[in-house]
Amino acid sequence: MKKKESVIVPTPLGILKTQFGYEAFRHQQDEIIQTVLDGRDAFVLMPTGGGKSLCYQIPALIFEGVTVVVSPLIALMKDQVDALRMNGIAAAYLNSSLDFLEQDEVVARLCRGELKLLYVAPEKLFASGGAFLGVLREISVSLFAIDEAHCISQWGHDFRPEYFHLARLKKEFPEVPVIALTATADHLTQEDILEKLGLQEPRVFVSSFNRANIHYFVVPKQDSYEKLVEYLHKHKGESGILYTLSRKSTETLAARLSADGFSAKPYHAGLDTGVKDKHQELFQKDKIQIIVATIAFGMGINKSNVRFVVHMDLPKNLESYYQETGRAGRDGVRSEALLFYGSGDVMKLKRFASVEGNPEQTRIMLRKLGQMADFCELRTCRRKHLLNYFGEETPDTCASCDVCLTEYETYDATVTAQKAISAVVRLEERFGLSYVVDFLRGSKSEKIKEEHKELKTYGVGADISKEEWMRSIKELVGMGYLRQAGDQYPLLALTNKSLAVLKGETKVMLVKPISTTKVETVEEPYEEELFGALKSLRMEISQKEEVPAYVIFSDATLLELATYLPLSLDDMQRISGFGEVKTARYGETFLKCVTTYCNEHKLDSKISEKISSGRKRVRDIKPVINETKSETLRMFREGKTVPEIATVRDLTASTIENHLASFLALGEVKITDLVPQEKIGVIQKALGKNGYLPLKYLKDTLGDDYSYGEIRAVIEATKQGIIV
Ligand code: ADP
Numbered sequence: 001m002k003k004k005e006s007v008i009v010p011t012p013l014g015i016l017k018t019q020f021g022y023e024a025f026r027h028q029q030d031e032i033i034q035t036v037l038d039g040r041d042a043f044v045l046m047p048t049g050g051g052k053s054l055c056y057q058i059p060a061l062i063f064e065g066v067t068v069v070v071s072p073l074i075a076l077m078k079d080q081v082d083a084l085r086m087n088g089i090a091a092a093y094l095n096s097s098l099d100f101l102e103q104d105e106v107v108a109r110l111c112r113g114e115l116k117l118l119y120v121a122p123e124k125l126f127a128s129g130g131a132f133l134g135v136l137r138e139i140s141v142s143l144f145a146i147d148e149a150h151c152i153s154q155w156g157h158d159f160r161p162e163y164f165h166l167a168r169l170k171k172e173f174p175e176v177p178v179i180a181l182t183a184t185a186d187h188l189t190q191e192d193i194l195e196k197l198g199l200q201e202p203r204v205f206v207s208s209f210n211r212a213n214i215h216y217f218v219v220p221k222q223d224s225y226e227k228l229v230e231y232l233h234k235h236k237g238e239s240g241i242l243y244t245l246s247r248k249s250t251e252t253l254a255a256r257l258s259a260d261g262f263s264a265k266p267y268h269a270g271l272d273t274g275v276k277d278k279h280q281e282l283f284q285k286d287k288i289q290i291i292v293a294t295i296a297f298g299m300g301i302n303k304s305n306v307r308f309v310v311h312m313d314l315p316k317n318l319e320s321y322y323q324e325t326g327r328a329g330r331d332g333v334r335s336e337a338l339l340f341y342g343s344g345d346v347m348k349l350k351r352f353a354s355v356e357g358n359p360e361q362t363r364i365m366l367r368k369l370g371q372m373a374d375f376c377e378l379r380t381c382r383r384k385h386l387l388n389y390f391g392e393e394t395p396d397t398c399a400s401c402d403v404c405l406t407e408y409e410t411y412d413a414t415v416t417a418q419k420a421i422s423a424v425v426r427l428e429e430r431f432g433l434s435y436v437v438d439f440l441r442g443s444k445s446e447k448i449k450e451e452h453k454e455l456k457t458y459g460v461g462a463d464i465s466k467e468e469w470m471r472s473i474k475e476l477v478g479m480g481y482l483r484q485a486g487d488q489y490p491l492l493a494l495t496n497k498s499l500a501v502l503k504g505e506t507k508v509m510l511v512k513p514i515s516t517t518k519v520e521t522v523e524e525p526y527e528e529e530l531f532g533a534l535k536s537l538r539m540e541i542s543q544k545e546e547v548p549a550y551v552i553f554s555d556a557t558l559l560e561l562a563t564y565l566p567l568s569l570d571d572m573q574r575i576s577g578f579g580e581v582k583t584a585r586y587g588e589t590f591l592k593c594v595t596t597y598c599n600e601h602k603l604d605s606k607i608s609e610k611i612s613s614g615r616k617r618v619r620d621i622k623p624v625i626n627e628t629k630s631e632t633l634r635m636f637r638e639g640k641t642v643p644e645i646a647t648v649r650d651l652t653a654s655t656i657e658n659h660l661a662s663f664l665a666l667g668e669v670k671i672t673d674l675v676p677q678e679k680i681g682v683i684q685k686a687l688g689k690n691g692y693l694p695l696k697y698l699k700d701t702l703g704d705d706y707s708y709g710e711i712r713a714v715i716e717a718t719k720q721g722i723i724v
């Protein structure tokens, strides 16, 4: 692990630029690399797509000798090695996919000192009674990198017995630094990894788990197939994974999609290995667009350009959801996670959740399932909820989940609430949510007892959809007008606030979504047609060279090309992903594609607009000021009051107030235009440090003198930092 003694020692940043073609480090990459270069052990917890590989690849190139990377995933090793070779880096792998001759050849190259990085499967490391370890002792090993390090821990969900032996490494090679990396480890697993590997005073690096480029959406499961098809039409030519609960449904869904003209294949543990591998490869190489899979799919896949992950059924807990959705967007390009949610799934999964003879385990599984369902029913930012669940603090909104993107409207729901409460009274607090809803809607089902069909309240809510009833009643529970009693089969019951509603003494306000276009990501414009042409070019090359397309260039790189239109090789090098070797190898070809396009379309290069740090510009999220909002503003400026504008425009006052609040950030409207000065302080006090409490709680606290609009405006202004 001595550093090179030549005069010019390459710097990590220099290597990042010349070999990998990237401009700046991400997360804590530079600090991690420095730690390893100092000869210290390190533990790195970073989300998928965060850029863990560079944390050992760059030191590998600076150290003399070879870096040995232990990885459990055979398919992934080949990819990594291909990608390194593309950048002109001497790398090889050793695992059971090679025959003996090929393995010998790799060992020979290793002994001749020709390799900078060697990827090995853990079982190979200790094979032949330690003979291979003997080889490693003969040559100079500069660093051991343990990828997917959680596989060593029995606490984790992915324990691999072969990893167990890695405990020996530190004993056999005490002087060689070890870097352990993983994307999944709770605190317990983390401690376990450090201990099992025997790391010496390791520095521990934990990155944020926020996957900012993944946008989260949950939609009702009704008509999910039709919704899916519509979604897929919008995502033509993009790669995606669809997860379903059962093996059978992967096959039926893949067949149905194929019949409807999409290229989709199933994947589950019950298929023959040959078929599975084939389907995985087709997907990996972009020869099919969609893979329909059970959760068996994903571990071994490193495809960086997965643009969407769809859950056709509810995942069983938030850990799985995070992991599965995390397979989207490893290249950092905008991607989506879509989940179809129906409460029926919760019932179905409850049956799977019970572990026979283990009530404790069953209780945990059920709790996790409940948390998953809660996530789907949220009225607050999903990203926040997800990250808080993993113990991370976040801002209250993300502007890239369906909740944050939806505009809600408050409406008077007193009558709805009265119907619901009266149903609970009539049913003597002895039934759960779904029975009460069916009862309210006058369901003809046999499940509804005959004597209940005689009651006056039966069917009084037929005009409201089942979903909306579910949502409204849950909200009534949240607001304390009803409660759910009992653990496993919660029954709806009354609270001390119920009666006042029934008697008409309390007005109940609920919220409902009115539009889903409150904000919209303002993407930097790029030439879509050119992007398509570049993808085809990449596909052609990848077929010729027999590697997956993303190994040649990531989608992120092609997107930058199609955005900044470099028209010379020098400019091209400013595009993220064009290191020296790749520029020499593919520069001309891609340049030609870009210049031809620009000539045809009479376009100039926009490379000067590329921010010089080279980082992809953070795609800013701006409120979209649509015409309807501008119209409201215009009238407001004319001196009309909120109720007046509402009447003229035939919109509710709260919608008008919403419109106006959206101009706060732009400085077009002042907070004092919307809320009298003396009220601002009081509302802020009610907000407390929580910043964002459900509006209705605030309203309840503040009382009738404060309107929803005023409260919302103060929240908005606080969030925007306009008032503190
Ligand atoms: P992980 O192993 O953490 O899932 P990878 O190491 O595979 O992530 O990196 C994900 C993608 O991000 C790869 O395409 C990689 O080349 C790219 N990448 C990593 N670090 C940087 C960086 N500093 N700048 C730009 N791209 C990067």
Ligand code: ZN
Binding pocket: 380, 381, 382, 383, 384, 397, 398, 399, 400, 401, 402, 403, 404
């Ligand atoms: Zn959000």
